[in-house]
Amino acid sequence: MAAIRIERVTKVFDNKVTAVDDVSLEVGDGEFMVLVGPSGCGKSTLLRVIAGLEQVTRGRVLIGDDDVTGLDPADRDVAMVFQSYALYPHKTVRENLAFGLRRRRVASDEIRRRVDAMADMLGLGVLLDRKPAALSGGQRQRVAMGRALVREPRTFLMDEPLSNLDAKLRTSMRGELARLHELLPTTTVYVTHDQIEAMTLGQRVAVLKDGRIQQCDAPQRLFDEPANLFVGAFIGSPAMNLVEATVAGGLVRFGQQEIQLEGVAPGLEGDVVLGIRPTSLSLPEPHVNAAWPRMSARIDIVEALGAERNVLFTVDAPPVTTEDVRAATGDAGGSDEGRLLADDRRARFTARIHGQHPIVAGDTIELAIDPSQLHLFERGSGAALAWRRSAGLERRERV
Amino acid sequence: MRERALPFSPWHLLLAPAAILFALPFAWMVLSSFMSNAQINHFPPTIIPDSLHVVGWDHVLRRATFPSWFVNSMIVASVTVVSNLVFCSLAGYAFARLRFRGSSLLFALIIATLIIPFQLTMIPTFIVMERLNLVDTLAALIIPGLVTPLGVFLMRQFFVSLPREVEEAARIDGCSRLGVLLHVAIPLARPALATLAALTFLISWNDLLWPVIAINSDETFTLPLGLTTFQGQHTQDWAAVMAGNVITAVPVVVAFLLAQRTFIESLTSSAVKG
Numbered sequence: 001m002a003a004i005r006i007e008r009v010t011k012v013f014d015n016k017v018t019a020v021d022d023v024s025l026e027v028g029d030g031e032f033m034v035l036v037g038p039s040g041c042g043k044s045t046l047l048r049v050i051a052g053l054e055q056v057t058r059g060r061v062l063i064g065d066d067d068v069t070g071l072d073p074a075d076r077d078v079a080m081v082f083q084s085y086a087l088y089p090h091k092t093v094r095e096n097l098a099f100g101l102r103r104r105r106v107a108s109d110e111i112r113r114r115v116d117a118m119a120d121m122l123g124l125g126v127l128l129d130r131k132p133a134a135l136s137g138g139q140r141q142r143v144a145m146g147r148a149l150v151r152e153p154r155t156f157l158m159d160e161p162l163s164n165l166d167a168k169l170r171t172s173m174r175g176e177l178a179r180l181h182e183l184l185p186t187t188t189v190y191v192t193h194d195q196i197e198a199m200t201l202g203q204r205v206a207v208l209k210d211g212r213i214q215q216c217d218a219p220q221r222l223f224d225e226p227a228n229l230f231v232g233a234f235i236g237s238p239a240m241n242l243v244e245a246t247v248a249g250g251l252v253r254f255g256q257q258e259i260q261l262e263g264v265a266p267g268l269e270g271d272v273v274l275g276i277r278p279t280s281l282s283l284p285e286p287h288v289n290a291a292w293p294r295m296s297a298r299i300d301i302v303e304a305l306g307a308e309r310n311v312l313f314t315v316d317a318p319p320v321t322t323e324d325v326r327a328a329t330g331d332a333g334g335s336d337e338g339r340l341l342a343d344d345r346r347a348r349f350t351a352r353i354h355g356q357h358p359i360v361a362g363d364t365i366e367l368a369i370d371p372s373q374l375h376l377f378e379r380g381s382g383a384a385l386a387w388r389r390s391a392g393l394e395r396r397e398r399v
Numbered sequence: 400m401r402e403r404a405l406p407f408s409p410w411h412l413l414l415a416p417a418a419i420l421f422a423l424p425f426a427w428m429v430l431s432s433f434m435s436n437a438q439i440n441h442f443p444p445t446i447i448p449d450s451l452h453v454v455g456w457d458h459v460l461r462r463a464t465f466p467s468w469f470v471n472s473m474i475v476a477s478v479t480v481v482s483n484l485v486f487c488s489l490a491g492y493a494f495a496r497l498r499f500r501g502s503s504l505l506f507a508l509i510i511a512t513l514i515i516p517f518q519l520t521m522i523p524t525f526i527v528m529e530r531l532n533l534v535d536t537l538a539a540l541i542i543p544g545l546v547t548p549l550g551v552f553l554m555r556q557f558f559v560s561l562p563r564e565v566e567e568a569a570r571i572d573g574c575s576r577l578g579v580l581l582h583v584a585i586p587l588a589r590p591a592l593a594t595l596a597a598l599t600f601l602i603s604w605n606d607l608l609w610p611v612i613a614i615n616s617d618e619t620f621t622l623p624l625g626l627t628t629f630q631g632q633h634t635q636d637w638a639a640v641m642a643g644n645v646i647t648a649v650p651v652v653v654a655f656l657l658a659q660r661t662f663i664e665s666l667t668s669s670a671v672k673g
Contacts, residue, residue, distance in 0.1 A: 053567050074573040086564035090586045099582075103573030151572075 002064030002154040002187060003029045004050060009059030011045055011211075019045035021211035022059075027155075030185040034202030036192055038234070038330050042211035043191045044159055050189060051157050052076050063154055074103075079148035083160040085140045087132040093119075093143050094128040100151045118150040138169050149184070156188040162197065174200060195235055199223070207231050209327055229273055229320075229382030232375055233328035238278045238310055240375065242320040243347040245274035252374065254347075255317035259293045262371050272385065273320050275375035278310065281351035284368045292368040297349070299363050307355045311365075312348060319347035324382045425648070432456065432641035439637040455638025458629070459646070464617050468625035469646065475540045475621060476603040476650075483599045484592055486546035491554025492580050496566070506555070509548045517608065525612055539613040540621065544603060550595050557591035558584060593661035600654045604647075622647045 004027040011020040019042045027033040035043040048054040050061055052073035060069045068076045079100070087096050097115045106114075119125045122142045132140055141161065148156055162170045162177075178201055181188060192198055198205045199219040206216040207230070215227040226232035232240050245254035250264045252274055282288055297313040351367055359365060376385040427446065431439055435452040438445055459465055493499075494506045524543055525534070533539040561584060569583045585592070607623040614620060620628075626647065629639040 051567075051571060053570070072575070073567070073570040074575065078571060080568065080571045082564045082568060084562065084564050086562065086568040088565060088569070088583060090589075099569070100572035103578065103582075147568075147572075 003027060003031075004033075004155060004187060004189065005060075005062040006046070006050070007060040007062070009046070009049060009061065010057045011042075011049055011054060012057045019211050020049065023208075023211070023213055025206060025213060025216065027187055027189060030187055032181050032188045032190065032201060032203045034190045034192060034198040034205045035208060036195060036198035036202075036205055036234075037208035037214075038327055039193060041208040043193075043208050045211075046208070047080075047157050047159055047189055047191045050155075051078055051080050077154045078157055079151045079153040079155075080157040080159065081144050081148050081161040083163055085132075085144040085164070087140060087143055087147070089132050092129050092131055093124060093135070096132070096143055097124075097146050097150050100147065104151075114150050114152075118146045122146045122149075137165055138173070141165060141173065145180075149180075154187065156186050156190075158188065158190045160192055160194075161190075163192070163194070170197075177201060195237060199235070207234060209234075209324075225384070226275075226375065227384055228324070229275075229322065229377040229384075230324040230328050232275050232377065232384070233325045236277060238350040238352065239329055240275045240277050241281075241315075241347070241349040242273055242275050242325060243315055243349075244318045244320055244379070245272055246270065247272050247376070252376070255315055257293075257295050257315070257317075259369060259371060259374065261374065268376075268385065271379045273322075273377040273379060273382070275377060276349070276369060277373060277375075278350040278352040280370040280373035281349070281353075281367045282370070283353050283357060284366055288368045289370075292370060294366050294368055296364060296366050297351070299359060299361050299365060300348075302359055302361055304355065309353050309355050309357065309359065311351050311353060311359060313351070314346045315349050317347050318345055322382065428641050428644050428648070432638065432645050434638060434641075436636065436638050439641075452638070455636070455640075455642035458636060458639035459642045462625075464620065465625065465643075467618055468620045468622050471537060471619060472604060472622040472647075473650070475537055476600050478541050479544045479603040480596050480599045482541075482545040483547060483550045484596060487550030487554045487595060488580070488585060488588065488592070490546065490551045491556075492558050492584055494551065494555040495558035495561075497576075509551055512548045513552070521609065521612060524609075528613060534613055535615045535619055537619065540606075540610055543609070544599075547599070550599065553595055553598075554588070554591060557588055561587055589661055593658040597654055597658035601651060604651055604654075 004025075006023060006025040009020055009023050010018065012018050021042070023042075023046060025033075025046075035046060037043050045054060049056055050063075052068065052071055052075075056069060060067055062068065063076060063078070088099065091099065094115055097118060098111050101111045101114065115128075119128055122145065124139070124142060124146060127135060127139060127143070132143065135143065141164070144161065148158075162173050165173060174197055181201075190197075190201060199222075202219055204216060205219050205222055207214045207222065209230050215222060215231045217225075217227075222231060222235045226235060226240075229242070233242060243254045245252050247253075247261070247264075247268055247270060249269075250261055252259050252261055252272070254274055284290075284292075284294060295315075297311070297315075299311050299313050301312040303310040303312070353359070377383065378385060430446065430448065432455050433451045433453065434445075434448045435454055438448050438450075438452070490509075494502060528534050528539045528542070533542065565587075566579050566583055569579045574582055605623060606621075607627070610621050610624045611627075614624060617628075622643070626640060626643045629636045629643060
């Protein structure tokens with residue numbers, strides 16, 4: 001096991017595309033680090049740089065105390081799980097598992113022992129003599145994991161290992177992966193575009209966009225305190241509601257709505273982007289603080305999910321369509337894609353409420369807004385505004 | 400389930416006559432080799448002879464140099480096949496996966512040579528062989544065909560189609576470039592290698608034009624060259640020619656059957672992958 005240190009790494013491809021742009025990142029010994037971001041953000045390239053499958057243009061990569069920047073993948077002692085599994089089609093499961101050990105001249109008794117132990121652990125025993133073509137998707141995935149694990153490398157690199165599985169299998173494999181890391185706490189870098197995977201698996205999550213790390217933090221902090229508009233819009237499902245607003249005299253205004261900002265830092269005035277999580281909007285029920293500001297909403301769509309419902313409604317204020325937001329929502333069904341009528345220039349909001357409430361489309365309801373959970377971002381740069389005098393403290397009291 | 404009208408696939412109605420059509424010349428060749436020249440030259444031609452003769456076989460097998468022609472052909476074809484498998488794989492893999500200065504230009508040049516007919520290069524090639532003092536040796540037949548542009552192209556196209564991730568997995572598992580080629584790319588390339596082997600064997604085995612130019616002495620002849628000696632300017636020993644043809648054709652049929660098994664294996668295995 002070993003820590004990974006990436007020092008100011010830049011990767012420019014031959015076609016002048018900068019995939020990774022001056023990235024520095026430290027992954028602790030035994031840490032599970034997730035790289036997440038929309039497609040083309042450079043997360044896979046960064047992983048391949050660590051693996052040695054891509055050479056850096058500038059910067060250094062260290063694994064443990066060794067500078068591995070110029071080393072071949074074979075000499076880095078890393079194991080990688082690919083999205084397509086990349087099993088050797090001409091070799092049996094046993095040979096697939098043993099291949100890396102054999103190349104490293106491990107004694108054949110030892111190879112047999114380790115392959116058998118791994119097959120037991122992953123339930124591959126009966127499949128050992130089959131070729132990959134005769135395995136199901138989930139079985140191939142397990143073999144690919146086994147091939148990486150059996151080597152007992154210093155670090156694991158995983159490139160969207162679950163994305164070829166169907167939804168149910170993916171959920172159960174996600175849990176298995178988390179358990180596996182508890183069992184064998186090897187330093188792991190895991191690439192995904194699926195934020196649920198990122199949030200549930202990562203001890204820390206690095207959010208990337210355009211080859212740069214936007215924020216690297218514990219999953220809950222990413223959700224609670226996004227560093228900028230992109231992270232705010234990217235993390236969380238359903239996505240954060242975003243609307244153009246103005247701040248004046250301790251009030252934030254959008255459309256007809258006014259919300260008193262609790263304990264706002266003095267001097268914060270002007271145009272902002274307001275972000276409200278769907279979970280920060282609730283029905284005004286007895287347990288909800290009576291002092292919370294209210295907004296009325298005419299429901300357009302109700303998505304019943306069983307235990308919960310998403311209610312969608314429009315707000316009479318302009319939506320936020322900056323590049324940050326489009327990039328963040330691009331592959332998750334963005335705010336633009338959710339819009340049926342192109343000339344409807346109003347922001348669309350989602351509120352998540354519990355599943356029992358009898359709401360149908362067309363109803364007008366009142367929603368309470370948790371004022372401590374508001375996010376303000378700068379209009380131009382998209383940087384988060386620390387509008388509270390004691391940022392973060394209030395929030396934790398409530399949790 | 401609907402009852403099938405025919406006990407076999409309807410395709411067979413088309414394929415069976417085609418197969419007979421293609422097999423007919425071979426059958427006729429074998430039959431003719433057991434006829435006398437009088438029977439062969441008879442008009443209208445007899446397809447099923449009323450009596451069998453071995454005069455053709457007798458002529459061929461009595462010829463002292465015939466076994467050495469067979470051995471010569473075998474040496475030339477085998478060496479050419481092996482060297483093509485080695486060199487075309489190496490070159491094809493390099494063009495498919497390695498990036499080096501001028502690689503696309505070099506590949507384009509190699510492909511461009513495919514359009515130059517052999518008739519244009521045979522005299523320069525002969526001059527080169529003469530300078531090397533190789534004329535009238537088997538080396539003169541082997542060296543020009545050690546690696547062929549068609550083979551390089553074939554192998555390169557196959558390697559390009561291999562999933563890159565499998566090779567990357569092998570590199571991470573501890574293989575060098577050569578290791579990836581030997582342990583992953585070559586084993587996966589078996590169908591392409593079988594095609595290349597069959598093709599090279601066929602071309603080398605059947606070649607007549609170049610041996611006619613490069614070989615003079617009877618004992619260095621290859622089979623196709625030797626067969627021409629049964630056809631004089633004024634006489635045609637058809638029975639001997641046909642017997643010689645049968646002997647010549649057998650290794651080609653065997654080579655094809657060997658390669659065919661790999662073709663079919665590769666077809667069925669890729670079908671299962673899905």
